[in-house]
Amino acid sequence: MSSASVAAENTTIAVRGRDSLWSKAFYKFRHDRMGMVAFALVMAYGVMALGTVFGWWANDWSEIRGGRFDPISADFWFGSNVNGQDIFARTVFSTRTAFEVGLVVAILSTLIGAVLGAVAGYYSGSWIDELVLWLKGVLDSIPFYLFVAAVAFAMQGSAYGMHVAMVATFWTTTGRLVRGEVIKLKQFEFVEAARAIGLPELKIVFRHIIPNTFHILLVQATIVFVAAIKSEVILSFLGLGVKNGVSWGRMLAEATYEVGAGHFNNFIWASLFMFGLVMAFNMFSDALQDALDPRKV
Amino acid sequence: MKLFRLWLLLGLSVAICACGNGERPDTTGLKVYKVALDQSPTNLDPAQGATVYSNHLIVNAYDTLYSYKYLARPFELKPRLAESLPTVSDDGLVYTFKLKSGVRFIDDPCFADGKGREVVAQDVIYSLQRHFDPASLSQGSWVWQGRIAGLDDWQKAGSDYAQPVSGLTALDDHTLQITLVKPYPQLVHTLTMGFAGVVPREAVEKYGREFSVRPVGSGPFRVQSFDTTRAVLVRNPNYRQEPVDLAAEGYDPAIHQAYGLERIAGRSPPFVDRVEVNFIAEDTARMTSLTKGDELHAARVPSPTYDLYLSSKNPITLKPEIAAKYHMVNWTEPGFVFQTFNMDDPDFGYNDDPERNERNHALRCAIRKGFNWNERNERYYSGVGKIFPGIITPAMPEYDTELSRDSVIHDISGAKALLADAGWTPENLPELVYGIPASVLQNQYYEQFRGFMSKIGYPAEKIVVKQYATFGDISKAWKQSRLPLINKAWLLDYPDAENTLQLFYGPNRAPGSNDGNYSNPQYDAMFERAAVMQPGPERTSLYRRMNRLVINDCATITGLSRAVIIFWDKRVIAYPDRSFVGGFYFPYVDIDDT
Numbered sequence: 001m002s003s004a005s006v007a008a009e010n011t012t013i014a015v016r017g018r019d020s021l022w023s024k025a026f027y028k029f030r031h032d033r034m035g036m037v038a039f040a041l042v043m044a045y046g047v048m049a050l051g052t053v054f055g056w057w058a059n060d061w062s063e064i065r066g067g068r069f070d071p072i073s074a075d076f077w078f079g080s081n082v083n084g085q086d087i088f089a090r091t092v093f094s095t096r097t098a099f100e101v102g103l104v105v106a107i108l109s110t111l112i113g114a115v116l117g118a119v120a121g122y123y124s125g126s127w128i129d130e131l132v133l134w135l136k137g138v139l140d141s142i143p144f145y146l147f148v149a150a151v152a153f154a155m156q157g158s159a160y161g162m163h164v165a166m167v168a169t170f171w172t173t174t175g176r177l178v179r180g181e182v183i184k185l186k187q188f189e190f191v192e193a194a195r196a197i198g199l200p201e202l203k204i205v206f207r208h209i210i211p212n213t214f215h216i217l218l219v220q221a222t223i224v225f226v227a228a229i230k231s232e233v234i235l236s237f238l239g240l241g242v243k244n245g246v247s248w249g250r251m252l253a254e255a256t257y258e259v260g261a262g263h264f265n266n267f268i269w270a271s272l273f274m275f276g277l278v279m280a281f282n283m284f285s286d287a288l289q290d291a292l293d294p295r296k297v
Numbered sequence: 298m299k300l301f302r303l304w305l306l307l308g309l310s311v312a313i314c315a316c317g318n319g320e321r322p323d324t325t326g327l328k329v330y331k332v333a334l335d336q337s338p339t340n341l342d343p344a345q346g347a348t349v350y351s352n353h354l355i356v357n358a359y360d361t362l363y364s365y366k367y368l369a370r371p372f373e374l375k376p377r378l379a380e381s382l383p384t385v386s387d388d389g390l391v392y393t394f395k396l397k398s399g400v401r402f403i404d405d406p407c408f409a410d411g412k413g414r415e416v417v418a419q420d421v422i423y424s425l426q427r428h429f430d431p432a433s434l435s436q437g438s439w440v441w442q443g444r445i446a447g448l449d450d451w452q453k454a455g456s457d458y459a460q461p462v463s464g465l466t467a468l469d470d471h472t473l474q475i476t477l478v479k480p481y482p483q484l485v486h487t488l489t490m491g492f493a494g495v496v497p498r499e500a501v502e503k504y505g506r507e508f509s510v511r512p513v514g515s516g517p518f519r520v521q522s523f524d525t526t527r528a529v530l531v532r533n534p535n536y537r538q539e540p541v542d543l544a545a546e547g548y549d550p551a552i553h554q555a556y557g558l559e560r561i562a563g564r565s566p567p568f569v570d571r572v573e574v575n576f577i578a579e580d581t582a583r584m585t586s587l588t589k590g591d592e593l594h595a596a597r598v599p600s601p602t603y604d605l606y607l608s609s610k611n612p613i614t615l616k617p618e619i620a621a622k623y624h625m626v627n628w629t630e631p632g633f634v635f636q637t638f639n640m641d642d643p644d645f646g647y648n649d650d651p652e653r654n655e656r657n658h659a660l661r662c663a664i665r666k667g668f669n670w671n672e673r674n675e676r677y678y679s680g681v682g683k684i685f686p687g688i689i690t691p692a693m694p695e696y697d698t699e700l701s702r703d704s705v706i707h708d709i710s711g712a713k714a715l716l717a718d719a720g721w722t723p724e725n726l727p728e729l730v731y732g733i734p735a736s737v738l739q740n741q742y743y744e745q746f747r748g749f750m751s752k753i754g755y756p757a758e759k760i761v762v763k764q765y766a767t768f769g770d771i772s773k774a775w776k777q778s779r780l781p782l783i784n785k786a787w788l789l790d791y792p793d794a795e796n797t798l799q800l801f802y803g804p805n806r807a808p809g810s811n812d813g814n815y816s817n818p819q820y821d822a823m824f825e826r827a828a829v830m831q832p833g834p835e836r837t838s839l840y841r842r843m844n845r846l847v848i849n850d851c852a853t854i855t856g857l858s859r860a861v862i863i864f865w866d867k868r869v870i871a872y873p874d875r876s877f878v879g880g881f882y883f884p885y886v887d888i889d890d891t
Contacts, residue, residue, distance in 0.1 A: 060759060064748030068676050082676050083745050152764055238733035244762050253737040257601035260581045 021215065025291040035287025041280035046139040048092055049099040058092035061085065061246055079265035090246045091269045097247040098229045098277060105166045105228035109251045110221045112167065113174025114210055120175065121182025122205050132179075136172040144169060148231060159243050162235050163198045166228050181213045215292035222285035226278055233274060248274045269276060312787075327570040328888040330869065333583045333595040337525045337576030342509040343494030344427050347436040349788065352491035352575065352879030354528055359494030359514030361414065361878075362394060363485055365792075367885050368558070368872055369547025370628075371694060372792040374485055378416065378495060378515070382485065389480035389829065396421070396471040403533055405513045407503040410522050413535070414513050416495060418467035423458070424495050425465060430456040437492030440790075444484070446476045458498075480829035486791035489878055491516050517567040517884040530572040530883070538565040541885065556624055557870045557889065566884035568870075587866075594873055596866035603679040606864070610681050613862060624862040629683045631692040631876055632788040633797070635855035636668070637813035642781040644727035646814070659719035660726075661851035666712035667753035668746070676745065677738075681860035685845040688801065690858050693794040693839045694832075704848045705853075712753040728759045732780040734768045742784065776808040783812045786859075791877060794834075794840050798824060801847050815852045 029035055051057045066080035072080075078087035120132035139147070148165040155161030185191060186209065195202045235241040236249025248270040255267035338351035346355045356364075360378040402413035407444040425445070428435040429452035430489030443449060454460065464476040467633060477484065487493060500513035512520045518530035543562045553559075561568060575592065577583035580599035584606075587595040598606060608616045613627045638661055640646030645661060648654040670684045683691050686704045690696065716726075731746060733739035740762070747760040763780070765771035777784050789796045803821040805811035823846075824837050830836040847853060863873055870887040 062744060062747065063751070064745065083741060083748065084676075085744070085748075237765075239737065239740075243764055250737070250740070254741065256737070257599075260584075260602055261604040264602070 021292070025215070029287055029291035032287045032290065033282055035291070038283035039278045041276065042284050045095055045277050046099065049096040052093050052096040058089040061089040061093040063089075069258070069265075072265070078269045081251075081266055082258070082263075087251075087265050087269055090251060091248070091254060091273050094246055094248045094270065095252065095273065095277070097242055097245055098232065098274075101163065101166075101232040101242075101247075102225040102228045104163050105170060106221045106225040108163075108167045109170035109224050110174055110217050113171035113220070114178050114213065114217055115263060116171065116176035116206050117178025118182050118210050118213065121179035122186055122201070122209065124179070124183050129179075132175065136175055139169055139172050141283070145231075145234065148235065149238065149240055154234055161234060162241055165235075166231055170224045170227060173226070174217065177216050177220060178210075178213050181216055182209055185209050185212055219285060219289045219292060222281060222288060226281045226285065229274070230280075303761065324571060328568065328890060329571045329573060330569045330875075330883070330886050330888060331573045331575070331592045331594070333575045333577045333586050333592045335576075335580070335583060335596040335599075335787075336578055338523075340509045340519065341512045341523060342433075343424065343491055344433040344435040344437060345509060346491045346494075349875060349879045351433045352578070353875070353878070353883075354520060354530070355491035355494050355512070356878050356881050357518045357530055357572075357883045358512035358516045358520050359491075359496065360400065360419065360516050361490070361495065362396075362488040362494045363418060364489050364881055365877065367541075367546040367882060368543075368549070368553055371692075372877065373547065374489065375545075377489075378421075379488075389482070389831070390477045391655065392475045392477070392484060393468075393505075394418075394421075394473045394475070397537070398471050398816075400515050400537055401535055402497050402500075402515045403515060403519050403535070405500060407497065407500040407513055411541055413513075413515070414497070415470075416497075417470040418473040419470075420495050420497060421473050422462070422465045422467060423498050424493070426451070426456070426458065426462060427496070427501070428492065430458075432456070435492075437490070440487045440490065440492055444477055444479075444481050446478050446817075482829070482831050483791055483793050483795060485734075486793060489881075490790060491878060516570060517542055526576055527693070528574040528576075530574070532567050532570050536565075536567065540565050553747075553872060556872055558872060559888075561885060561887055568885070568887035572883055572886075592866075593869045594863075594871070596863075596875075598862040598864065600678050600681075600859070603681070603862070607862075609695055610679055611769075613681060613860070615864065619653045619864065622867060624869075625862065625864040626865055626872065626874070627681075627860055627862040628874075629692055629858045630788070631690060631792060631858070632690075632786060632859050633685075633690045633856040633858045634784075634786045635688070635853055635857075636782055636784045637800075637853040637855075638812055639778055639781050639783060639816070640816065640852060641778050641807075641814040645729070645781045647816070656719040656721065658851060660721060661717045663712040663715040663719075663721070663753060664729075664750065664755075665704060665854045666706070666708040666715065667749050667755070667849055669707040669749050670857060671707060671744075673745065674857060677742070678857065681862075682857045683860070684857050686855070687838060687848050688797045688853065688855055689844050690797065690856070692858060693792070693797075695794040697836045697844065700841070700844070707749075711754050716754060723754055723756045723759075726755055726759055728761055729755070729781055729786075730761050731761050731782060732763045732765060732771050732774055733784070734765050734771045739784075740764075775812045778807050778812075778814060785812070789877065795828065797839060798827075801852065813852060815847065815850070817846055817850060820846045 052059060062085065065083045066076055066084035066086065068082055070076050070080035070084065073203070076086055078089065079090060103232050120129045123129050134243055147169055151165030151168060152161045155164060190208060191204060194208055232241055232247060233249035233252065236247045237253045238292060239253070241247060241249050251266045251270035259267050332749040334350055334353060336348070336350045337347060338346065338354055339356050340346055341358065343355050343359055346352060351805055362377060362379040363374050365372045365375040366375045375840065377398060378396055380397050383394045385392055396418055401415045402408070402416060404411055404413045408414055409833070425441065427433040428438040428441065429448055436471055441448060445462070447462045448464055449552055451460060451462045466474040468474055494514060497513055501508050504511050510523055517536045519533050521529040521531045540563045541561050542557065546560060575586065577586055580602060583595050584602055585596065586592050603610065606615055606619050608614050615623065615625050638645050645657055648657055674680055674682045674684055684705050685691050686700050686702050698772070731743050733743050743762050747757050750760050751757050765774060774780050787797060787800065799805055800810050801813070801815040801820060802811055802824045803816040806814045806816065820843050823843050827836050827839040865871065865873060868889045871880055871882060871885065875882070
């Protein structure tokens with residue numbers, strides 16, 4: 001190979017590097033103002049949650065130190081609840097609960113969805129594909145909240161019953177999307193080339209195909225994150241959620257008695273914080289989806 | 298074609314609307330008492346009606362031998378199906394009851410000609426025997442277990458109704474004799490309970506399992522329909538004529554005149570043609586149903602909503618706009634809420650090591666001192682509950698007003714000193730698993746308890762919550778002694794302190810009613826002595842000594858009797874007290890239709 005042709009190839013690689021899906025998506029995302037605002041908000045919530053993990057703030061959420069339904073004051077920024085606990089501390093600590101549930105469920109369900117979806121897609125038409133499709137069909141045919149409530153109910157002794165229930169149902173959508181993408185990808189030349197040089201099939205799936213579905217996984221993970229937070233709130237409201245902690249769902253459940261009696265602080269602050277995070281994450285997810293959409297990129 | 302479809306749709310809509318209207322009968326001109334209860338009954342068979350909600354319907358569909366006077370407080374017995382109070386032999390073992398003659402079951406296809414036959418002594422015997430027949434799935438057999446001669450043996454021999462029970466004899470159609478194994482002064486009280494409802498054998502045999510939702514009794518009402526959301530009772534047209542003697546019922550003008558109760562004097566109940574009972578478990582929905590006029594009366598006002606309706610809590614008064622529309626009564630419930638230690642748990646209860654046993658005693662006493670009853674009362678019962686020491690509730694005649702209140706005083710420094718003296722440190726304190734059924738309120742109780750314990754130096758991470766799916770699940774855990782602390786409310790079955798004292802009687806240990814497995818030979822001996830005594834100073838003295846033993850052993854954190862606040866539409870002439878036997882006041886309810 002001549003030096004000229006080597007130089008030309010290097011230039012092409014450099015141009016390709018700048019023009020890759022990821023760099024274009026990053027560029028596009030950075031210029032999406034709403035997306036950036038949403039991302040900043042999500043980060044702010046993340047810092048808030050992290051602060052409770054490191055014990056910087058809100059770790060007195062369970063402490064009884066005020067009167068019954070104390071109003072908003074310098075001591076109680078959001079007032080106090082029936083037990084005299086600080087609603088501000090409980091609201092902030094609930095962010096940690098939301099992130100814990102959201103992250104665990106998003107990561108696990110994305111992982112399971114990616115693996116099962118990719119395997120089903122790669123072996124589409126085989127018994128493996130049939131089995132995965134059957135499993136997804138079964139799980140999808142059960143009304144979502146009924147299933148989640150049933151699993152959470154059955155596992156009430158465990159602190160992770162709610163997580164298991166959500167992961168068991170949320171992976172199916174990711175799995176379906178990944179399966180479709182893999183069916184498309186496996187026709188591509190790079191897969192044929194990998195097969196031609198004799199790479200093991202699982203290596204092809206995990207090393208070459210799944211990385212090409214990351215844009216789907218990323219978007220799907222953000223969607224699952226939001227769904228998990230909302231489900232946690234509903235399950236906690238029903239008494240099936242967090243066991244030994246506090247969450248916005250628990251606060252809203254407490255508020256059912258309080259609102260009728262004219263005490264709104266639990267209701268307002270839990271709703272506002274949950275609304276803020278869900279809204280921000282939805283917008284972030286939309287922006288990410290736009291940025292990573294190959295048709296738009 | 299389009300026009301045809303349109304007409305078809307219109308026709309269907311009209312048909313649906315017509316069907317819908319058909320479900321609501323025309324009640325014009327009828328007196329209808331609409332009441333909302335906080336739970337629905339699951340069963341209307343007296344053998345299985347174990348809840349106050351079932352009893353609302355059972356004691357109205359069925360007769361019991363005795364009842365409580367409508368207005369007299371403390372509660373006083375009065376004959377119902379019985380002619381008078383029983384005659385009792387000198388040894389307290391033989392009770393003879395005379396039944397009213399001419400009382401008939403309601404007309405029903407289960408009877409030979411569809412006409413209700415007369416209620417006789419044999420029906421009472423059959424109804425009691427059913428509790429000892431496994432086929433009845435009785436939940437009330439405990440009331441007479443080991444009490445009536447021959448009844449337990451009859452069960453062991455196969456519950457054959459052809460075989461007589463030596464302790465249950467019909468001397469004639471209207472005379473019943475019950476022979477006891479040992480004196481049981483509470484026997485007559487047990488005959489007021491829904492469990493003692495008199496059923497006809499024909500109905501039980503004809504309807505089988507359906508009998509649980511198809512009552513056939515001789516009570517003042519007939520159950521016209523029943524499901525999980527609603528029950529409708531209609532007046533039994535053949536109910537016996539028994540004019541109300543207000544004075545005999547305990548009428549006190551100073552208390553009862555405000556409710557217009559004198560208007561029922563001399564008239565024979567029931568006074569309403571129809572009772573519509575809606576079962577609305579959700580507190581806010583139930584109270585809204587009342588205030589928007591769908592009901593005339595709702596079960597007691599839930600404590601979280603007191604602020605909405607009360608202008609003052611001491612004394613309890615309604616807000617003027619509420620008082621303008623509703624009557625209100627309030628009293629302290631006969632039962633109580635309390636927490637009791639599982640004495641079988643070696644970490645908190647009895648321990649084979651005498652030294653540890655002593656330390657556990659100190660630990661229990663410290664936890665009791667750390668529990669802040671005043672705060673529990675203020676936060677969850679709006680401060681209107683009654684805090685009392687021991688296990689004899691303020692509503693009982695045996696309540697000891699002189700008893701020291703040390704056991705209900707929140708004393709953080711005293712608790713800390715007890716822990717320190719017994720060598721307890723945050724590091725060596727045992728983990729305390731706090732069991733709760735899945736409910737927001739129970740979670741809040743747990744958080745409050747954990748807060749109390751934190752203040753006496755019990756690390757918050759050592760007060761661990763364990764959540765159970767249903768009340769049935771946690772009840773099972775209590776019965777299997779799987780939790781170190783049992784948090785419960787006890788509603789009395791009859792107005793006698795024996796009903797709470799038996800909660801600590803050794804032989805009643807779990808799975809019996811003594812969930813805490815308290816075992817004190819001295820206590821048990823006194824209980825056995827008192828159990829066969831008629832009410833009197835000697836029995837009261839024994840009761841109070843037993844009460845002090847439980848307090849000294851720090852076996853329980855007790856107690857609080859909740860306030861009962863009830864208000865109802867002023868058009869309803871009633872005194873709706875549902876203590877003990879649920880809706881026994883229904884027959885006396887009248888509607889002012891002027």
